Amino acid sequence: MRHIRTNGPRSRAAIAAATGLHKTTVSSLVEELLSRRLVRELGMDHSGAAGRPGRGIALSPHVGAVGIEVNVDYLAVHGSDLAGRTVYEHRTGFAGAGRDVERCLDEITAAAHRALTHLRDRGVAPIGVTVAVPGLIDVTRGVVVLAPNLGWHEVPIVDRLAHSLPDQLWIGVDNDANLAALAEHTSGVAAGTDDLVYLTGEVGVGAGVILGGRLLRGADGFCGEIGHMTVEPGGDVCGCGRTGCWETKVGLAELVRRVTPDAAYGLERGPLPDPQDRVAEVARRLAAGDRVARHAVTDVGTWLGLGSAILVNLFNPRTIVLGGYFAALAEHIIPAAQAALARRAVANPVSRCHFVASRLGFTAAARGGAGVVLDRVIEHPTTVSVPAPAAVVARVPGPLPTPAVPAPAVPVR
Structure with a gap:
């Protein structure tokens, strides 16, 4: 296979x-x-x-999986099949910050049901769901240990979803940047690049690091929380409670505050705007020659390059893939970022490392979530059978062996 x-x-x-x-x-x-x-x-x-x-x-196009990304201001859902076809994709506004966790989980469950139904209606038997969350994730326990921008602490998301979704599904959770990095490595703009860093460009900023073709997790699975490394001691207060985090310089919330202060995060009335709409407004002002927007985006690029220099010195990647809003504004951000990187990082690695804009948009992590479930099928095909069209996937009892490439889908039954 x-x-x-x-x-x-x-x-x-x-x-x-x-x-x-x-x-x-x-x-x-x-x-x-x-x-x-x-x-x-x-x-x-x-x-x-x-x-x-x-x-x-x-x-086969008859077997599929679903990935769901939960973020501060949106839910992104992606369903795909073994043949690599996108069967379902949807993104909607989601007021995740500061809300009751149970209500958030209800919305995530409803989104999963919609996607699973869509796959079945098209003759694709779903075998699993992986949820991407911006924060520290205990993949083995299926627990969101800490998601500061969502205000989540020790949320047993896998167990919660297991009570609401069909019994035979594999359910897992992982960090959003990790899953997006896996998607980029397999099917994105950096496909086949064995040493890369993926940077989320959202309200929160995280990194997925792939070295030697394998996802880097760290001792506790918390590798990649680079948005909370200090770049300006004594700077602005971050959502994590600390000051001067990289996220306070390059996160989407900071850019929106500077370019459209009247529409900053936290001032919304009614439905939460889609992040792509916020970015489109910034792009419109850039196209109109707005000096405030131009200076703000250039500053983001400079700070992005400064922080990326630390990552280049640590990991020596060939490519830094910019996701989220970084990708949408790449033509304005990358020149300043590349210049700052050249000034800060060790000379030789920098000459061979460059920024590229993701083409997967705000659904990269959801795509990666579906992908890791399907990777398990490739690694362990004898655990899956689809005996008839549109039939429910049967699964052998017990946990699956660990695949060659770390996969965050956690079996719960």
């Missing part, structure tokens, strides 16, 4: 030739995967070994 995912549809003979497996072994494995409906047969494949062409084997 990994071979097919990497190389695309192949005949049995072509798979055998490329992997070194015996033809009878490949045929046996393909037949089992066909019976589980995890792969499907296509038309004749003429690209394999010499001789009569065989039928191409491709990953």
Whole structure:
């Protein structure tokens, strides 16, 4: 299945030739995967070994997963199938900061149900849900340890969702930047780059770090909380309670406060504006030559480069992928950021490290959440079976083995 995912549809003979497996072994494995409906047969494949062409084997569009990103001001949901097709994608305003946790979880559950129903209606059997949250996550326990911008502390989100979603689903939670980094590494603008840093560009700022092709988690799984590193001692108070955090210089809330102070976060009346609408207003003012907007965005770029220099010196990435609003305003932010990075970081790594704008938008973490569930299917296909069209996925009891690439989807039954 990994071979097919990497190389695309192949005949049995072509798979055998490329992997070194015996033809009878490949045929046996393909037949089992066909019976589980995890792969499907296509038309004749003429690209394999010499001789009569065989039928191409491709990953199935009948198995899917859902990722949900919870943020301060929006919920993003993404559903995709094993074949890599986007089946469902939706983003809506979400007043997450300072609200009752139970009400927030109710909205997350409702969003999950809508996505799962959408997949089933299109003949895709969902096998799991992963929730992305900006904060410190205990992936093993399925607990949000601390999400300062949401005001969450020790929230058992996996257990809570397990009581409201179908029993056979895998349910997990992970840090939003980690999941976005995985999405970028597999299908984004930096796909295939084994050493990268992904920066979320939202009210909160976090980092997903991939080194040597693997997600860096740290001793407690809390790696990447770079938004709360101090860059200006004695500076503004951050949502975490400390002062001078990087987030207070480059977070979306700070940019909005400077460019549109009359529409700053916390002053809203009625539905919370979508972050993309806020960014569009900043972009409109930049296009109109607004000096305040230009200075604010340049300052963000400078501070972004200053903080990124620390990350470059620590991790020596090839690429720094800018997500969220950073990506939307990349043409205005990157020049100042690259210049500040060049001044602050060690010379040689900087010459080979550059900023790029994500193309996944504000749904990158949700996409990554769906992706890690599907990665588990690739790693452990014998745990999944889809016996009939639109059927519920059956699952063997007990926890799954740990896959080769750390995956945050936590089995709960």
